[in-house]
Amino acid sequence: MxxxxxxxxxxxxxxxxxxxxxxxxxxxxxxxxxxxxxxxxxxxxxxxxxxxxxxxxxxxxxxxxxxxxxPAHSPDLAPSDFHLFGPLKRHLEGKKFEDEDELIGEVRDWFSKLDANFFTQGIYSLLPRWQKCIALHGKSSQ
Missing domain, CATH: 3.30.420.10 (Ribonuclease H-like superfamily/Ribonuclease H)
Structure with a gap:
């Protein structure tokens, strides 16, 4: 990160x-x-x-x-949408925070514990998604 x-x-x-x-x-x-x-x-x-x-x-x-x-309207090609936000939501699920600063601290802490392989996986998973998008002539697969 x-x-x-x-x-x-x-x-x-x-x-x-x-x-x-x-x-x-x-x-x-x-x-x-x-x-x-x-x-x-x-x-x-x-x-x-x-x-x-x-x-x-x-x-x-x-x-x-x-x-x-x-391509427009293609969240399946944005690593933040398909690879990052899901795990972050699961990490935060059910947790209660006293204030916004506590939430931000938890998010920062979660990111700091991710290793480089997490981000590498997200980037490398783009290739098959791009190939599918090209096969669909630029349309989203969703």
Whole structure:
């Protein structure tokens, strides 16, 4: 895990906020995994407006980060949707938290205990999902 960015309560993601998160990601990569930037960064995005906005595209072009295209309405191609949120929900199921800070602490703790293989599995499981998507001509399999 390189960056866990939790949006403050009541805020929503817009283009500026997203680019700020990308800046934090760039800084975190530089600090935690310096060789990664030399080998290139590839992001998988959906087609949300904030991601296709001019400001975001300019940011990505400036830093030369590549984007993997993502068919619309395809949660089965987003590792966060098919690989991450389910296990996190199961981990949190039935737990009670006194406040938001306690919940955030539990989420951070859960992420900190995941080993690299967990994330590697999520990325490698993309290949058969992409192959299925291509076979379906870009349509979601859901």
């Amino acid at each position: 390189i960056l866990l960015d939790i949006l403050p309560k009541g805020e929503s993601v817009n283009t500026d906020r997203y680019c700020e998160t990308l800046d934090r990601l760039k800084h975190a990569v530089r600090c935690k995994r310096p060789g990664l930037l030399r080998s290139g960064v590839v992001l998988q995005h959906d087609n949300a407006t904030l991601i296709t906005a001019k400001h975001t595209k300019e940011w990505l072009e400036h830093y030369r980060w590549d984007i993997i295209p993502h």
